[in-house]
Amino acid sequence: MxxxxxxxxxxxxxxxxxxxxxxxxxxxxxxxxxxxxxxxxxxxxxxxxxxxxxxxxxxxxxxxxxxxxxxxxxxxKRKTQYADYTYNSLNRGKYRAEYNNKHRDEYDSYGNKYTIDSSDVPKEDVFTTKIISCGPVENNRFLITIEVAKPSKNKKLIIKRLYDDFFAMQSILLKLFPKEAGRVERYERIIPFVPPAPNKVMTNYNNKNHMEKYKIELDNYVKGISKMPYRIQNSFPVRRFFLLRSNDTETELSLDRNYSPERYNDGEDFLDLLSDYEETFLPLKIIFDHRPYRLEISDKISFDRLWTKIEDFLDLDIVDVYFKDEEGYEIPLLNDIDLANFIKTRRFHLLLFVE
The missing domain is CATH 2.30.30.40 (SH3 Domains)
Structure with missing residues (x-):
């Protein structure tokens, strides 16, 4: 400016x-x-x-x-986070989950008790979000319209953000919270995955099926952000993302005839709860020895079951499974928490690397 x-x-x-x-x-x-x-x-x-x-x-x-x-x-110059891997063979692979539970740090760098339990979100400050629409605009940019409900303040916001805004917030979050981003050894990633840039996964914006899948991933992402621990919700990049801008609107929830208090109490509606029990099979792309392979997995698969499935598919013993985060860092897949977060917020773009 x-x-x-x-x-x-x-x-x-x-x-x-x-x-x-x-x-x-x-x-x-x-x-x-x-x-x-x-x-x-x-x-x-x-x-x-x-x-x-x-x-x-x-x-x-x-x-x-x-x-x-x-x-x-x-x-x-940026270096791959795990290029110089400090785990020995005993602490990698199938043994990582056990190692993670026994040896993880209990205190952060400030001496405060460290937790990644989302229960530290104060009830009165909970906000809920959902994607209303998304699609291309002029200059080949991608615009997302989001509804944000803040019951404790009786406010509903309708905000419009470019995909660039999503990626900017995500990049700063990964740097500010390296433990929650999985960039610190022995810590699983709990920060949701932002979907890839739309032009990288959709060649045709007029394909309604592709657009609907992309909207689901965006919706999972913003809902995931709204359920993060309070220190993440209240961080600078999240607060800046949700600040009202000139093209946004703010109204009172009590004036919204479609507003239902029950809907926003826990941030989940009936479809969210139903999806926790329904099993869906998704395509997973794995890269091994620089070659791509494709297999189908359940969205409820466990970490151990996935490991066995990949070994059976490749017909060999593997020593490592990892993903690349939004900035290209190689992050080891640790346990069921890691895997569930990965599948839920990148369900249509699952890519893992195997050694």
Whole structure:
């Protein structure tokens, strides 16, 4: 948005690194600047979310979100999280779930009791969400309309977000909560998986079946976010995502004739509860020795049963199963919690890697 004129003395300070933007971005907050894909900036400072940059071409300074930039400095190139795997063979594979239960950390880096139990969500702050519609708009962008109910405040919001907003929130969450993202050893991932970019999974937006499946995955994602532990619900990226913008609307729930208090009490309706008991078979793509294979699995399959099914299918003993998260990090699949989250929020785009 608003940027400051550069103090000429900044040009005499060597930049910490040079970055290149990987997509277009329009500034949304104070001190951010807009940019095009392929722009180069000099970094003069940084924190967990932003680079503080100078733009030598336009002679301005400002903030750019780190998730939309690639660092050209060799020392900060992203490394695969589990490239140097520290588990020995005894603690991998089938033994990981047992190891996870016995040896997981009990305290976080601040000395507070660490839990990933969603029961720490205060009842009065619970909000519920559902996807109303989704589809392409001008400039080949994908727009999602979301209904957000906040019973404790008697409010209902109708918000419109681009897919870019979803991915931006998700990328920051994965960095802010590495344990809940599965990026810390021995911790299963509980943060829901955001669906892949629509242009990567749908070649034809007019295909109603494909669009409906994609809408289901988006719906599972936003509902998953609404049921996260309070520290995630109340985090900066989630609060920013749900803040009212100029094209959003806010009304009172009591004025909505279609509103039912029972519907929002626990965040689940009848179809949600029914899906917990119905079994559905889904296609799973696995990559082994750089070759793709396809098999069908139940959405209620256990971690041990999946492991055995893959071994029987490949007719060999395997030592590892992992997925790649939204930013390409290799994360080991740990247990039933991990697997259930993976299947529920990526049910139509299941991809695992096997060693």
């Amino acid at each position: 608003i940027s400051n004129q550069i103090d000429e003395r900044l040009f005499k300070i060597p930049p910490k690194k040079v970055i290149k933007t990987n997509q277009d971005y329009k500034a949304q907050y104070s001190q951010e600047i807009s940019f095009k894909k392929g722009d180069f900036f000099y970094v003069i400072d940084e924190d967990d979310l932003y680079y503080s940059i100078i733009n030598p071409a336009e002679k301005i300074t400002g903030l750019v979100p780190k998730i939309f930039c690639d660092a050209l400095d060799k020392s900060v």
